[in-house]
Amino acid sequence: MQTKPIETQAPAPGDAVAGGVPITSVRVMYPDLHGVARGKDVPIGEFDHAIEKGLCFCSAVMGTDLRHTPVVGGDEGYPDLIARPDLATMAPLPWEPGVAACLSDLEPAAGGAPIADPRGAVRAAQERLKALGYAPIVGPELEFFLVARDESAPHGVKRHLDHLSMVYTVGPQADPGGLVRRMTEDLATLGLEVFAVNHEFMNSQYEINLRHADAVTAADRAFRLKSAVKDIAALNGLVATFMGKPFNDQGGSGTHLHVSLNRDGANAFDAPGEPDGVSPALHRFNAGVLEHAPALMALLNPTINAYRRIQPDSLAPTHANWGWDNRSTFIRIPPERGGATRLEIRVGDGAANPYLAIAAVLAAGEDGLRRELTPPAPISGDAYRAAEAGPALPSTLEAALDALDADAVLRGALGPEIVDTFLAVKRFEIERHRAWVSDWEIDEYLHHL
Structure with a gap:
């Protein structure tokens, strides 16, 4: 992807500049199974460490529904996944002066089981x-x-x-x-x-x-x-x-x-x-x-x-x-x-x-x-x-x-990491919906039955 990158090695604060404004934070992002952007904001002075070590997240984020229920992950003890910044995707955000953003590649923590990775699936x-x-x-x-x-x-x-x-x-x-x-x-x-x-x-x-x-x-x-x-x-x-x-x-x-x-x-x-x-x-x-x-x-x-x-x-x-x-x-x-x-x-x-x-x-x-x-x-x-x-x-x-x-x-x-997790989260969503009394039901039945 063609971007307007900042430095790919983390400079000292203030050395990376976009539109005359020093870059002070890097937003490292990845998609969960819903397609929602998850990630962390990293101060520019710590970004070299994020490049070297990656950023840790609880992998149960991939098995969490939109009501913040961890549907999948408990059986494994909620292990980590690692997000490694993809520097080729780095670009400053015009609507947030001082912030640059990049996507990341996901991998399981050392010795961990395979993880759901939407970007990796593409x-x-x-x-x-x-x-x-x-x-x-x-x-x-x-x-x-x-x-x-x-x-x-x-x-x-x-x-x-x-x-x-x-x-x-x-x-x-x-x-x-x-x-x-x-x-x-x-x-x-x-x-x-x-x-x-x-x-x-x-x-x-x-x-x-x-x-x-x-x-x-x-x-x-x-x-x-x-x-x-x-x-x-x-x-x-x-x-x-x-x-x-x-x-x-x-x-x-x-x-x-x-x-x-x-x-x-x-x-x-x-x-x-x-x-x-x-x-x-x-x-x-x-x-x-x-x-x-x-x-x-x-x-x-x-x-x-x-x-x-x-x-x-x-x-x-x-x-x-x-x-x-x-x-x-x-x-x-x-x-x-x-x-x-x-x-x-x-x-x-x-x-x-x-x-x-x-x-x-x-x-x-x-x-x-x-x-x-x-x-x-x-x-x-x-x-x-x-x-x-x-x-x-x-x-x-x-x-x-x-x-x-x-x-x-x-x-x-x-892969089963994506499909089985997706099915579990979405079937849980269906059951929550099945049990929820909607506005339509109130309008349709309350005064007549």
Whole structure:
């Protein structure tokens, strides 16, 4: 990833400067299984020690739910994992003067058992495809909502900052105060290759576009974008959420993945002499993703809420299918050819962990390549109501988890440390949800029954 690095050896305080401000702390980060940024801030004078020894964390952070319950880890005695700064990802944070940030590589503490490592899973998926002669290229698209804090409002937030029908509208009407534009400018200086921002279809909903890159870099960029957007919003008194469907009267936010493979320096999906200008490799990769679609749903839609947005006419697919430039299908093949020939996997929820989503999609496509699978016929027109729409996707997180549990290919690719921990945490989440009395139930039943 191209960044604007500070010194890779920790200088004396004040020697590293970004924008005229001395770097005084380095934020060392990594993703947990939810995709949440975890880490530590290290004073610049201690950073050499962090480079040499790494930073210790309780590995149970990977098995902890979003209510801070350590679901997995107790049986092993809550051992450590080690985060080692990846100096190639170092960059100063424009929105926090004096702070630089870098990602980290994870490993178990000395003598420890293997650990769940989302970033390592993408690297492993990339290496497996490299062994087949391919280099995966990924372009993530992430959508999010911005809402204002209001302690008197439900859930502590006041909803919309703008008006309906602002999609593709630019300027202060669509971006009050220019905050999202400034986010985009700051992220561009971070080396994330942000190239555009637009208002999306819903109130106060935006999408910041990232250029495509190798799989690990793409996952890193998506992770850093999500963390940065939430931090910048917080610094401005707002809340940014990538939650898939936060409002009943609004559509949802997605994580779309554009995927291609390079071979010998050229796009391996492009084939001008073949029907529709695409290669057998594209069809096989496509078929592999569709083959594993039920299990992929657990990682692309990893929350109970995510399944609220998967419904007809939502621009989120309901069946495992594909089509030529068809935004109602699970996989869309955009019309561009040449170096831009690619698949777009459209089902992902905004809350998806980009590392797990990318690693799983690449593993599914790899299986299609290895087995030379053939996809079904493409869907034309309305894929929600097509006579041969394909297999219905899991409609609940519980069903998707069961599919992941039974999928030997994804289990083998991601490893038991990730899959078993993920399943345990998410099934615990489902049980908590099952026991919780919701606002809907009160409104529906309290006065009548």
